[in-house]
Amino acid sequence: NAGVTQTPKFQVLKTGQSMTLQCAQDMNHNSMYWYRQDPGMGLRLIYYSASEGTTDKGEVPNGYNVSRLNKREFSLRLESAAPSQTSVYFCASSELQGRAPLHFGNGTRLTVT
Amino acid sequence: GENVEQHPSTLSVQEGDSAVIKCTYSDSASNYFPWYKQELGKRPQLIIDIRSNVGEKKDQRIAVTLNKTAKHFSLHITETQPEDSAVYFCAASMVRADGLTFGKGTHLIIQP
Numbered sequence: 001n002a003g004v005t006q007t008p009k010f011q012v013l014k015t016g017q018s019m020t021l022q023c024a025q026d027m028n029h030n031s032m033y034w035y036r037q038d039p040g041m042g043l044r045l046i047y048y049s050a051s052e053g054t055t056d057k058g059e060v061p062n063g064y065n066v067s068r069l070n071k072r073e074f075s076l077r078l079e080s081a082a083p084s085q086t087s088v089y090f091c092a093s094s095e096l097q098g099r100a101p102l103h104f105g106n107g108t109r110l111t112v113t
Numbered sequence: 114g115e116n117v118e119q120h121p122s123t124l125s126v127q128e129g130d131s132a133v134i135k136c137t138y139s140d141s142a143s144n145y146f147p148w149y150k151q152e153l154g155k156r157p158q159l160i161i162d163i164r165s166n167v168g169e170k171k172d173q174r175i176a177v178t179l180n181k182t183a184k185h186f187s188l189h190i191t192e193t194q195p196e197d198s199a200v201y202f203c204a205a206s207m208v209r210a211d212g213l214t215f216g217k218g219t220h221l222i223i224q225p
Contacts, residue, residue, distance in 0.1 A: 033212045040122075042202060042217040043157070058212065059114070090156060092212075099145050099164075099206075102213060104156040 002026055006091050006105035013081040013112045021076040021108050023091030031094040032074035033058075033102065034066060036087040043090065049074055081112045115140045117205050119216025127224050132193055134219045136203035137185040143205040146179060146186045147213065151200045160201075161188070190221075198223045 004025045013019055025032065030051045035043040045058030049068040063085060065077045074093075078085060088109050092102040116139040126132045138146075147162035163170045163177045163186065170177050174193075179186040190197055200220050204213040 042215040045212050048212050101159040
């Protein structure tokens with residue numbers, strides 16, 4: 001039982017490059033989330049998926065897209081990376097949206113030069 | 114949307130003393146309040162949570178209190194130990210789809 005698995009762990013991109021962050025959970029959770037963490041800013045919600053087939057914007061969605069591929073997998077795509085997207089990205093899942101703990105993956109440290 | 118304020122941003126206490134971290138929230142409809150601990154380079158992990166129908170909850174050296182009227186909740190750690198050193202985040206949410214809103218975190222330093 002791995003919980004929430006994110007890949008890659010580290011990534012360096014040049015401005016304008018694209019990439020997809022992968023996330024999978026094996027806890028049969030309906031809800032999945034992408035957060036970014038910046039120093040002194042806490043965790044801010046980028047996008048979420050309440051259930052398979054649905055996605056919605058969070059607090060900071062600009063520059064990102066997401067895909068809920070199936071119940072297990074929720075990916076985050078940067079189409080044209082910018083230095084402002086340098087951050088640590090966490091995927092999370094939850095059994096009950098808004099009423100149960102978030103289970104986080106180990107994070108992806110992304111640097112955009 | 115919901116706004117969560119967390120204080121202090123840094124807290125230094127002597128080993129064995131107590132530590133208190135405070136959070137306020139803006140939306141009176143919020144009803145779920147978890148606390149997460151994040152060690153350096155690791156993911157946030159839940160340490161305790163409380164729901165709006167409860168005023169206080171304890172788990173060994175950790176306790177959380179909730180005052181719905183004043184819209185604030187606090188984390189209390191007693192008999193602090195070196196392994197308590199970490200960043201602690203409070204969060205709040207309502208019963209809806211858009212996840213948790215987090216405070217900006219408190220860096221707790223336990224001095225030997």
